[in-house]
Amino acid sequence: MPTDMEAALAGIVRAGRAPGLHGVVVTRGEDLVFEHYGEGPDVAWSGPLGTVTFGPDTLHDLRSVTKSVVALLYGLALARGHVPDPKAPLYAYFPEYRDLAGRTGLTVGHALTMTLGLEWDESVPYTSTANSEIAMETAPDRYRYVLERPIVEDPGTTWRYCGGASALVGGLIARGTGVPLEEFARTALFEPLGITAFEWARGDDGVAAAASGLRLTPRDLARIGRHVLESGSPWVSRMLTPYVTIGEGLDYGYQWYLGPDWVGGFGNGGQRLYLRPDLGLVVVVTAGRYNLPDDHATSATVLDEVVLPAFAPGR
Template sequence: MPMDMEAALAEIVRTGRAPDLHGVVVTHGQDLIFEYYGQGPDVAWNGPLGTVTFGPDTLHDLRSVTKSVVGLLYGLALEGGHVPDPDEPLYACFPEYPDLAGRTGLTVGHALTMTLGLEWDESAPYTSPANSEIVMETAPDRYRYVLERPSVEEPGRTWRYCGGASALLGGLIARGVGVPLEEFARTALFEPLGITAFEWARGADGVAAAASGLRLTPRDVARIGRHVLESDAPWISRMLTPHVEIEEGLGYGYQWYLGADWAGGFGNGGQRLYVRPGLGLVVVVTSGRYDLPDAHMASAVVLNEVVLPALAG
C-alpha cells in the first residue's frame, strides 16, 4: 500500500498537479503508513523563510487548522471547569467592556460555530489591512475589536468565517486556566500526545493568534487527528456534531468542518487535517499556496487519487 501511494504521488508531483506540496502524512489506526516531503519557498505567518527542504522535524504553518486545535483545547478547559459552557452568554464573559454589556443574545456557542452574526470579512488576502483578521491582530485590544463589530444578522443562523470568533475562544481559555493559550496547549494537549516542538505566532499585543498562528510538524498534526479518532471524551462528540450548514454536504461543528463521513481542519495555503473515523484514517497535507484560489487542490488530489484508492485496493 505505501508503494502504491508513493508511485501515485510521484506521478502527480511530476506532472505539476500538486504545486507547492510541502508534506503529506497518512496514518491508519496506530500506524504511520506513508509520508512525503518536498522542497520549496515558504513563509511563517507572512515572514519569508526562503527555500526550505521539508522533513519529519520541520515545523510548518497550520494557519486556520489552528482553529480546530483551539476547539480541542476549549473542550479540555471545559472539562476542568475553567471556561463557560457553550450555552453561556458571551458578553458576560468579558466584563471589562461595560459599554458593551447591553448586547445580548450571543453565546459562547455562537463563537464556537462561527455564527456570531457580526460584521466580519476575511475575503482580502492575509497580507492586506482590509482583512478583518489582520486588523484584529494589529489592534491594541483584539477582544474589544471583535466584540464591538456591528451586528449584521441574527446570531446562530448563518455561518460566517470569522477568525475573531477563534480569538475570543483563545481568550476565554487563557483567562480561565490562568496561563497563556500556548502554555495550556503544551501541558494539556501537546505533551500528553508526545508533541515536544511547536511555535505559536503572536499578534501586536503579544497574545497567541488563536485563529492562525500555530506551527507543528505534519507528524504531530497527525497525532492530534489520531487523538480525535480515539478519544471517548464527551466533548469530541459535541465538537464534531454539525451545528450549522455551510453549504450542501458541508457542515460546521465547534471549529471543525464536517462532511458525511469525515471531519477536518482547513488552513490558508492548502493546510489540511482530515480525519475519517470509519476508516481509522488521518491525512495531513502541508502546502505553500498561500492566498491562492486553488490552494485546496493539492489536498483533494492527495486524498482522492493517492490515499483512498490505495486503501480501497
C-alpha cells in the first residue's frame, strides 16, 4: 500500500499536477502508513518564510483547519463546565456590548454552524482589509467588530462562511476557562495527545486567531484527527452532526465539513484534514497555494488519485 501511494504521488508530482505540495501524512489505526514531504516557498500567517525543506518536525500553517480544532476545544471546555451549551444566547456572554440591541435571537450554536446571519464577506483576497476576516484581525476589538455587523438574514437559516463566528467561539473558550485560547489548547488537547510543538498567530489586539492562526506539524494534526475518530465522546457526535446544507452532498456541523462518507477541515492554500470513519483513515495534506482560486486542487488530487485508490475495496 505505501509503495502504491509513493508511485502514484511521484507520477502526479512529475506531471506537475500537485503544485505547491508540502506534505502528506496518512494514518490508519495506530499506524503511520504513508508520509511524504517536499520543498518549496512557504509563508506563515504573519509573513514569508522563504524556501522551506519540509519534514516531520516542520510546523505548517493550518489556516482554516484551525476552526475545526477550535470546535473540538469548545467541547472539551463544555465538558468541564467552562462554556455555555450551544443553545445558549450568544450575546449574554459578551455583556460589554449591551449597546448592540435587538440581537437576542442569536445563539452559540449559530456561531458554531456559521449561521449567524451577519453581514460578512471573505471573497476578497486575504491580503486586503476589505476581507472581513482581515478587517477583524486588524480591528482594536475583534469581538465588537463581529458582533456589530448588520444582521442580513434570519439566524439559523443560511450558512455564510465567517471567520468571525470562529473568533466568537474562541472568545467564549478563553473567557470561560480564564486562560488564553492557546493555553487551554496546550493543556486540554495538545499535551494529552503528545503534541509539544505549536504556534498560534495573534491579531493586532494580541488575541489568538481562532479562525486561522494555528501551526502544527502534519503528524500532530493527524493525531487530532485520530482523536476525533476514536474518542466516541458525545461532543464529537454532536460536532459532526449535519446542521446546515451548504452544497450538493456537503453539509456543515460545528466548524467541520461533512460529506457522504467523510468529515474534514479545509484551509486556505490547500490545507486539509480528511477523516474516513468507515476506513479508520486520517489524511493530512499541507500545501502552499495560498489565496489562489483553485487552492484545494492539489490536496484534492492527492486524496482522490493517491490515497483513496490505495484503500479501495479488494486492496
